[in-house]
Amino acid sequence: MRFIAGLAAVICAVNLVIGKTFAWLSLAIVAVCFTVVVQRYLFAISHVWMQDLYIWLNGAMFTAVAGFALLRDDHVRVDIFYRPAKMRTKALSDLLGVFLFLLPFTWVVYTYSMPFVQRAWGYHEASANVGGMPGLFILKTFIIAFAVMISLQGVAMAIRSILVLSGNAALVPKSIQYGPDRGPDHPQGAV
Amino acid sequence: QGNITWRMVTTWPKNFPGLGVGAQRLADRITAASGGRLTVQVYSAGELVPPLQALDAVIDGSAEMSHGAAYYWQNKSPALSFFTGVPYGMTTPELTAWIRFLGGQELWDEIYDQFGVQGFLSGNTGTQAGGWFRDELTSLEDLKGIRFRTPGLGGRVWEKLGATVTNMAAGEIFQALQSGTLDAAEFVGPYNDLALGFYQVAKNYYMPSFVESGLATELVVDKKKYQELPSDLQAIIRDVSQAEYDMVSSDFIANDPRALKTLVDDHGVIVRQFPDDIMEAGAKASVEVIEELRNSDDPLVKKTTESFIEALNLVRTRTEQIDAPYTAAREKYLKY
Amino acid sequence: MDPVTIGETLAALMFFGVIGFLLLGFPVAFTLAGVSLLFGSVGMAFGVFDPSNFGSLPSRYIGFMTNEVLVAVPLFIFMGVMLERSQIAEQLLLTMSKLFGNLRGGLGLSVILVGAMLAASTGVVGATVVTMGLISLPAMLRAGYDPKLATGVICASGTLGQIIPPSTVLIFMGDMLSGINSQVQMAKGNFAPVPVSVGDLFAGALLPGILLVSLYLMFVIFKAVTDPASCPATPVPPEEKGALLGEVFTALLPPLCLILAVLGSILGGIATPTEAASVGAVGAMLLAALRWRLTFSILRETVIATATITSMVFVILLGASVFSIVFRMMGGDNLVHEFLSNLPGGTLAAVAVVMIIMFFLGFILDTFEIIFIVIPITAPVLLAMDVDPVWLGVLVGVNLQTSFLTPPFGFALFYLRGVAPADLPTSAIYRGILPFVVLQIVAIAILFIFPGIVTWLPRLIAG
Ligand code: NA
Numbered sequence: 001m002r003f004i005a006g007l008a009a010v011i012c013a014v015n016l017v018i019g020k021t022f023a024w025l026s027l028a029i030v031a032v033c034f035t036v037v038v039q040r041y042l043f044a045i046s047h048v049w050m051q052d053l054y055i056w057l058n059g060a061m062f063t064a065v066a067g068f069a070l071l072r073d074d075h076v077r078v079d080i081f082y083r084p085a086k087m088r089t090k091a092l093s094d095l096l097g098v099f100l101f102l103l104p105f106t107w108v109v110y111t112y113s114m115p116f117v118q119r120a121w122g123y124h125e126a127s128a129n130v131g132g133m134p135g136l137f138i139l140k141t142f143i144i145a146f147a148v149m150i151s152l153q154g155v156a157m158a159i160r161s162i163l164v165l166s167g168n169a170a171l172v173p174k175s176i177q178y179g180p181d182r183g184p185d186h187p188q189g190a191v
Numbered sequence: 192q193g194n195i196t197w198r199m200v201t202t203w204p205k206n207f208p209g210l211g212v213g214a215q216r217l218a219d220r221i222t223a224a225s226g227g228r229l230t231v232q233v234y235s236a237g238e239l240v241p242p243l244q245a246l247d248a249v250i251d252g253s254a255e256m257s258h259g260a261a262y263y264w265q266n267k268s269p270a271l272s273f274f275t276g277v278p279y280g281m282t283t284p285e286l287t288a289w290i291r292f293l294g295g296q297e298l299w300d301e302i303y304d305q306f307g308v309q310g311f312l313s314g315n316t317g318t319q320a321g322g323w324f325r326d327e328l329t330s331l332e333d334l335k336g337i338r339f340r341t342p343g344l345g346g347r348v349w350e351k352l353g354a355t356v357t358n359m360a361a362g363e364i365f366q367a368l369q370s371g372t373l374d375a376a377e378f379v380g381p382y383n384d385l386a387l388g389f390y391q392v393a394k395n396y397y398m399p400s401f402v403e404s405g406l407a408t409e410l411v412v413d414k415k416k417y418q419e420l421p422s423d424l425q426a427i428i429r430d431v432s433q434a435e436y437d438m439v440s441s442d443f444i445a446n447d448p449r450a451l452k453t454l455v456d457d458h459g460v461i462v463r464q465f466p467d468d469i470m471e472a473g474a475k476a477s478v479e480v481i482e483e484l485r486n487s488d489d490p491l492v493k494k495t496t497e498s499f500i501e502a503l504n505l506v507r508t509r510t511e512q513i514d515a516p517y518t519a520a521r522e523k524y525l526k527y
Numbered sequence: 528m529d530p531v532t533i534g535e536t537l538a539a540l541m542f543f544g545v546i547g548f549l550l551l552g553f554p555v556a557f558t559l560a561g562v563s564l565l566f567g568s569v570g571m572a573f574g575v576f577d578p579s580n581f582g583s584l585p586s587r588y589i590g591f592m593t594n595e596v597l598v599a600v601p602l603f604i605f606m607g608v609m610l611e612r613s614q615i616a617e618q619l620l621l622t623m624s625k626l627f628g629n630l631r632g633g634l635g636l637s638v639i640l641v642g643a644m645l646a647a648s649t650g651v652v653g654a655t656v657v658t659m660g661l662i663s664l665p666a667m668l669r670a671g672y673d674p675k676l677a678t679g680v681i682c683a684s685g686t687l688g689q690i691i692p693p694s695t696v697l698i699f700m701g702d703m704l705s706g707i708n709s710q711v712q713m714a715k716g717n718f719a720p721v722p723v724s725v726g727d728l729f730a731g732a733l734l735p736g737i738l739l740v741s742l743y744l745m746f747v748i749f750k751a752v753t754d755p756a757s758c759p760a761t762p763v764p765p766e767e768k769g770a771l772l773g774e775v776f777t778a779l780l781p782p783l784c785l786i787l788a789v790l791g792s793i794l795g796g797i798a799t800p801t802e803a804a805s806v807g808a809v810g811a812m813l814l815a816a817l818r819w820r821l822t823f824s825i826l827r828e829t830v831i832a833t834a835t836i837t838s839m840v841f842v843i844l845l846g847a848s849v850f851s852i853v854f855r856m857m858g859g860d861n862l863v864h865e866f867l868s869n870l871p872g873g874t875l876a877a878v879a880v881v882m883i884i885m886f887f888l889g890f891i892l893d894t895f896e897i898i899f900i901v902i903p904i905t906a907p908v909l910l911a912m913d914v915d916p917v918w919l920g921v922l923v924g925v926n927l928q929t930s931f932l933t934p935p936f937g938f939a940l941f942y943l944r945g946v947a948p949a950d951l952p953t954s955a956i957y958r959g960i961l962p963f964v965v966l967q968i969v970a971i972a973i974l975f976i977f978p979g980i981v982t983w984l985p986r987l988i989a990g
């Protein structure tokens with residue numbers, strides 16, 4: 001049990017670092033897009049690669065941060081029954097969800113995206129726009145990263161469920177412990 | 192062997208004049224010619240995948256065919272631009288001759304082999320219109336800083352001429368022109384441009400496009416699945432594409448002038464020719480762009496560029512010595 | 528049974544199956560995808576689904592990752608979160624309540640007006656409800672407001688962000704509807720369809736947003752007249768009155784200018800929503816900096832909130848893609864087409880049925896799941912019946928704004944519960960929202976009868 005708890009802790013640590021790092025891309029999106037606007041409207045210059053860049057940064061950001069968002073439980077749930085449920089019930093629901101829904105989904109994404117991504121690497125695919133960004137193959141790789149990070153976090157969730165159901169709730173890594181209602185400090189779900 | 196259904200994804204909207212219509216007709220003709228043994232189901236732009244992902248859909252096996260233009264995939268190989276058309280490139284009959292008789296198809300096959308697909312010519316828009324400009328152009332100077340919509344290698348040429356170039360999808364051009372985000376835009380030619388309503392916001396219609404002459408469309412098939420077909424079905428796909436290439440070309444030749452007449456007579460559009468210095472600078476910039484491809488590190492790109500230039504230098508002698516004097520004379524002397 | 532019937536039956540079962548499985552409480556994005564895969568496997572067993580269709584997943588995903596229109600989403604979220612974290616929203620609320628406090632019902636009116644202003648600066652609903660719940664709810668309760676009225680006003684005004692432009696929901700809707708519209712119109716032989724853009728939807732949503740604000744305001748005024756005890760005045764001490772003018776200039780005017788600049792440049796057709804959003808995000812940072820609040824920790828909170836909210840929404844889109852591939856390739860589209868186009872009552876009946884379905888889905892699902900599932904399968908049919916796409920989009924927007932307010936699963940209710948005093952009964956929140964849900968339905972009915980309220984402004988702007 002300690003071993004799997006440690007594994008979950010490592011997964012969480014990885015997603016925390018990735019999430020907190022890639023979140024800064026949102027500031028980069030603002031900066032690049034604003035620069036494009038200033039260049040276009042004030043100086044009548046434009047660079048196709050910059051127009052690609054801020055769009056791509058969004059793609060990189062939302063895929064890279066997805067595992068971190070799952071860790072923080074930011075992915076919206078229909079929680080009519082889930083929220084008021086006992087911790088064991090939540091653990092059971094999460095366990096089922098990971099194996100029935102999450103892992104099959106990431107497996108399909110991984111399986112069908114791998115050839116697509118490998119091909120892009122094969123010819124170092126660049127933007128379809130002439131004069132655009134190089135490195136589209138790197139952006140495509142984020143689809144794989146997304147599947148992997150989400151799967152790993154799913155495994156961490158499954159471990160949490162197993163620990164809770166086996167009476168070892170105390171071993172669950174702190175960052176993903178089931179708490180009381182999370183209250184107002186994370187008004188994330190509704191956009 | 193039972194009946195087969197193939198999925199065709201297109202980069203065009205459904206029923207789009209000339210091109211979308213051609214894709215659907217091509218599919219229907221394969222279905223009919225095979226007596227239903229090979230049914231082709233068309234999914235137009237965005238129905239199954241985003242339009243510019245059509246080729247990937249075939250490579251990844253979620254469709255067996257795609258109908259589009261090879262230059263959309265120039266990021267897979269810059270040489271693919273040649274199989275649609277390049278700045279100051281070939282006219283429709285010249286391009287057809289290069290691909291069918293002067294080594295073009297073989298090079299095209301070699302490029303697409305890397306992706307497990309095969310391309311066939313499937314249509315041609317003919318020489319396109321140069322673009323819709325809000326203001327009249329008097330010289331090359333007028334292009335400085337002008338915001339112009341045009342895609343691909345043609346965009347590079349226009350950049351060299353001093354324009355600020357952006358690419359945007361067909362559906363967005365009208366609004367961008369209207370709001371002033373764009374000063375000018377080109378799309379295809381009268382047949383399509385009339386449909387998209389550009390005449391409402393810009394009245395100066397410049398002819399011809401020196402960056403998009405004789406633009407060909409392609410039919411791409413999954414090569415492995417194609418080769419597994421019985422040989423009569425393979426022949427049907429190949430020959431229907433060839434027949435459709437001519438149908439689409441004639442469609443544009445017949446309907447472009449009709450549309451142009453409507454534009455001029457009913458909508459007050461003024462048809463203009465680009466000033467000579469723009470045409471000349473355009474040629475110089477086009478040579479620079481093509482030379483970059485000739486100097487590519489990729490041997491296949493280099494080889495394709497050289498084959499193209501060699502073929503162009505050959506076929507242009509016929510066009511320039513026989514066709515051009517004839518059309519010039521006809522324009523000058525013939526009256527009905 | 529013939530394969531077509533098997534496929535269509537499975538597609539229909541999948542639609543209801545998804546809703547059932549979502550009640551398990553597992554994150555929506557993965558439940559959507561997972562359930563679709565389960566039904567896809569059943570379809571494979573019956574030979575009505577070809578798994579090679581999943582080959583289009585990576586193409587779709589890279590399509591979302593390189594979508595120019597959708598980048599506006601993180602930009603607007605950034606702007607909204609920055610305004611909220613740097614307490615600009617809070618200042619706005621305090622100033623506004625002082626301005627209106629002397630009136631009976633004045634606190635309620637100020638909450639509605641601030642809600643509308645914040646709505647015009649962002650699409651982030653949760654943050655607005657929480658901010659107003661933390662600041663205005665205690666003030667209103669202290670002043671002796673009926674808790675039902677106080678909570679209802681806050682929840683309803685807090686969700687205006689979803690419909691008053693800019694709105695993330697309208698961005699996604701605009702992206703979907705413009706594609707669907709051009710496909711449908713061209714298929715019908717109309718090659719010069721009036722284009723639909725996010726900007727058009729923003730323009731179309733402006734008057735309906737103002738309509739909702741007016742309905743809320745009228746309701747509070749009505750309460751103030753008929754039931755004065757429910758919303759007493761809160762006289763502002765005379766010594767604070769002198770400083771009020773200064774506060775108006777520092778707290779109210781700067782964000783107001785930013786909002787006008789951003790919205791004006793979009794509605795005036797000067798800039799695209801994405802471009803305007805980047806200016807808005809930089810403007811929000813500037814406002815924060817002017818108050819010495821652009822600290823590293825606030826910036827870090829803002830980027831993390833922006834990234835995770837954006838990711839949450841886009842990942843639902845990724846999951847919904849799996850749903851739509853399986854649904855479409857099993858023949859679900861035909862089923863929907865036959866159902867909607869054979870309704871007695873024609874086009875309006877079809878729109879009404881779709882609206883009613885969405886309204887009821889809103890009790891258990893959230894806006895994004897609903898639009899990502901329902902719009903792709905119903906909009907092609909409705910637009911082919913000549914429904915105006917902008918009208919449809921805005922109608923759906925107002926309809927789904929209600930989903931934030933309808934128990935048991937209404938985000939606004941949940942967030943307000945989180946910040947409301949513990950002794951305030953949850954039933955007060957549920958009962959308080961009822962009149963506002965009725966007002967929403969009234970608004971939808973008005974827009975249904977007078978579509979010009981939606982279509983007038985976009986047409987005026989387009990000339
Ligand atoms: Na808003």
Ligand code: NA
Nearest residue numbers: 889890930936
């Ligand atoms: Na709800």
